[in-house]
Amino acid sequence: MSERTLVLVKPDGVKRGLVGEVISRIERKGLTLAALELRTVERSVAEEHYAEHKEKPFFGELLEFITSGQVVAIAVDGPRAIAAFRQLAGGTDPVEKATPGTLRGDFALETQFNLVHGSDSPESAERELKLWFPDL
Numbered sequence: 001m002s003e004r005t006l007v008l009v010k011p012d013g014v015k016r017g018l019v020g021e022v023i024s025r026i027e028r029k030g031l032t033l034a035a036l037e038l039r040t041v042e043r044s045v046a047e048e049h050y051a052e053h054k055e056k057p058f059f060g061e062l063l064e065f066i067t068s069g070q071v072v073a074i075a076v077d078g079p080r081a082i083a084a085f086r087q088l089a090g091g092t093d094p095v096e097k098a099t100p101g102t103l104r105g106d107f108a109l110e111t112q113f114n115l116v117h118g119s120d121s122p123e124s125a126e127r128e129l130k131l132w133f134p135d136l
Ligand SMILES: Nc1ncnc2c1ncn2[C@@H]1O[C@H](COP(=O)(O)OP(=O)(O)OP(=O)(O)O)[C@@H](O)[C@H]1O
Pocket: 058, 062, 091, 092, 111, 112, 113, 114, 116, 117, 118, 119, 120
């Protein structure tokens, strides 16, 4: 059964010219692109996107970071797309958790600047896709 997930290339990935690398790995895995947009994120969208982290000590920094530059939002389709992209991304901490061969394992050093976001469950995917691609 096909699923849809929301992927973001965060501002660090866009600034470093890694959008192509992320898209290439998504496509090589066999996943397909349903929608793609380069945009800046309004603070309200960022707050809603990361609502589950509202009480965390890093919430303020996270909002600053995600609104600090352009992001690429991508709706990605495929069988088990949610888990498949999380596998491509690697663990949240790019050094302790992400293994080489993953996007974060290969290209990131710090937990905050970990290059990509991928929805972590069908419920998150549905919520996030509505937020980022309301017309899809
Ligand atoms: N301890 C931390 N310090 C700074 N930033 C953090 C920390 N933990 C998480 N973050 C930031 O918040 C984001 C969301 O954290 P979460 O635990 O949901 O990780 P994730 O699901 O792997 O990442 P994402 O939701 O971006 O895909 C992380 O990707 C990272 O950018």
